[in-house]
Amino acid sequence: MLDHLGHTEAAAAVASAIETVLADTGVRTADVGGPPAPPRSPRSCCGWSEQLPGRVEPVITVGLTGGIGSGKSTVSALLAHGAVVVDSDLVAREVVEPGTPGLAAIAEAFGPEVLRPDGTLDRPALSARVFADPAALARLNAIVHPRVGERAAELVEQARRDGADVVVHEVPLLVENGLAPRCDAVVVVAADPATQLDRLVRLRGMSETEAQQRIAAQAQLADKLAVATHVIRNDGPLEELAPQVDRLWVELTAVAERRAAGG
Numbered sequence: 001m002l003d004h005l006g007h008t009e010a011a012a013a014v015a016s017a018i019e020t021v022l023a024d025t026g027v028r029t030a031d032v033g034g035p036p037a038p039p040r041s042p043r044s045c046c047g048w049s050e051q052l053p054g055r056v057e058p059v060i061t062v063g064l065t066g067g068i069g070s071g072k073s074t075v076s077a078l079l080a081h082g083a084v085v086v087d088s089d090l091v092a093r094e095v096v097e098p099g100t101p102g103l104a105a106i107a108e109a110f111g112p113e114v115l116r117p118d119g120t121l122d123r124p125a126l127s128a129r130v131f132a133d134p135a136a137l138a139r140l141n142a143i144v145h146p147r148v149g150e151r152a153a154e155l156v157e158q159a160r161r162d163g164a165d166v167v168v169h170e171v172p173l174l175v176e177n178g179l180a181p182r183c184d185a186v187v188v189v190a191a192d193p194a195t196q197l198d199r200l201v202r203l204r205g206m207s208e209t210e211a212q213q214r215i216a217a218q219a220q221l222a223d224k225l226a227v228a229t230h231v232i233r234n235d236g237p238l239e240e241l242a243p244q245v246d247r248l249w250v251e252l253t254a255v256a257e258r259r260a261a262g263g
């Protein structure tokens with residue numbers, strides 16, 4: 001898996017980068033740009049890599065997915081106390097921020113009309129350009145995908161240098177894009193469509209019709225559960241979520257321990 005981390009994220013980019021670049025969604029809770037949270041793993045805490053000089057610290061790759069509004073970001077924020085979280089949506093936004101080569105390349109390819117007066121990407125304008133034109137969409141893909149893959153790979157490398165045991169890739173369309181086999185563990189956050197609908201309407205301000213369309217556009221929960229190695233049920237209150245994530249963390253660190261032991 002270590003050899004495939006870069007490919008994994010490049011593929012994850014294909015999964016969601018474009019729709020993220022083009023979408024206007026809310027702020028995410030997991031912050032890939034911030035400093036990593038203090039590690040909870042006993043092995044990291046006791047300077048394991050110092051005891052074995054020259055050995056590459058093992059990192060296990062966890063795919064975290066689930067339907068829209070299921071609670072992925074809420075779960076990844078809880079996991080971020082111990083794991084390093086790479087949020088593919090956030091990375092896709094980061095690589096087209098003002099001042100980035102990614103945004104400059106988009107402006108060069110599509111013209112200044114895809115930029116707002118404040119220099120940020122005008123997503124609706126770009127969207128209008130590419131969705132009417134498959135060749136333009138391919139050009140946009142060629143700009144965004146490699147940059148997302150490179151940035152994600154950098155974050156994973158940084159995590160490894162920091163001695164992380166577990167890297168969680170939050171990828172909304174992990175299952176739809178066949179990325180599950182590339183992960184050491186696949187965590188599915190499962191919520192009933194009625195729960196998703198309620199959250200999207202009540203907390204995100206979507207119309208009921210739009211929320212229903214977005215839910216219907218994704219893979220069915222059953223398809224996600226079919227490839228899950230771990231399932232978090234998130235239909236109840238937050239008090240029921242946190243203990244599940246704690247148990248998940250114990251299980252993931254056990255996977256990391258087995259990997260470190262050569263299993």
Ligand code: ATP
Nearest residue numbers: 067068069070071072073074199203236237238241
């Ligand atoms: P998206 O697919 O749109 O990125 P997501 O799967 O990451 O969504 P979150 O953003 O984590 O979902 O959660 C959606 C909304 O529901 C958020 O406002 C979050 O605070 C809220 N939420 C998540 N889980 C719970 C819960 N157990 N109890 C109450 N509110 C919750």
